[in-house]
Amino acid sequence: MIGGHLDSWQAGTGATDNASGSAVMMEVMRILKALNISTKRTIRIGLWSAEEQGLWGSRGYVKKTFADPADMKLLPEHEKLSAYYNIDNGTGKIRGIYLQGNEACRDIFKAWLTPFKDLGAGTVTINNTGGTDHQSFDGVGLPGFQFIQDPIEYDTRTHHSNMDVYDHLIEDDLKQMATIVASFVYHTAQRDAKLPRKPLPAARPAVRR
Numbered sequence: 001m002i003g004g005h006l007d008s009w010q011a012g013t014g015a016t017d018n019a020s021g022s023a024v025m026m027e028v029m030r031i032l033k034a035l036n037i038s039t040k041r042t043i044r045i046g047l048w049s050a051e052e053q054g055l056w057g058s059r060g061y062v063k064k065t066f067a068d069p070a071d072m073k074l075l076p077e078h079e080k081l082s083a084y085y086n087i088d089n090g091t092g093k094i095r096g097i098y099l100q101g102n103e104a105c106r107d108i109f110k111a112w113l114t115p116f117k118d119l120g121a122g123t124v125t126i127n128n129t130g131g132t133d134h135q136s137f138d139g140v141g142l143p144g145f146q147f148i149q150d151p152i153e154y155d156t157r158t159h160h161s162n163m164d165v166y167d168h169l170i171e172d173d174l175k176q177m178a179t180i181v182a183s184f185v186y187h188t189a190q191r192d193a194k195l196p197r198k199p200l201p202a203a204r205p206a207v208r209r
């Protein structure tokens, strides 16, 4: 699965948060369709609502489809998902990927990034990144990832501000992102085994999601 969120703050039009991520993911689907390839696994896109209110769209989908973090009773789809990839950090190109603590994916992602070194992407870090929809998947033990992006002026200018408008998008960076995500999700869908998972988290009954 791939995804981003469609909602935005009202001061601007939400170009970098997160029309950019949504547009990149739609372009990924267009690329895969244009190539007319059939993959071993289904590739699904989710464009979430209410991310800005607390990831409600993706949390609702995960709860209905895979598991409720409050009881961690796994639904049948839980064992079928290989990975979820998210874009939600502005217009800057991909520099690498956060492992979200999943060390077993390091060598897999390193290999998948190798052809993109000349596009500036190569870093694989064990670090977590938070604040967006991959956390809904990670929260029920499914591999959910975000890419490391060039920050450009995301935190200093456009994020949740009246400057979050079309002029601040960098077309070539968006194309670079779509290219790399298309390759990642293609490899994921063609891989015989699912991506390795972290241990399942315990149920969190106090967390109302």
Ligand SMILES: [Zn+2]
Residues within 6 Å of the ligand: 009, 017, 052, 160
């Ligand atoms: Zn936001």
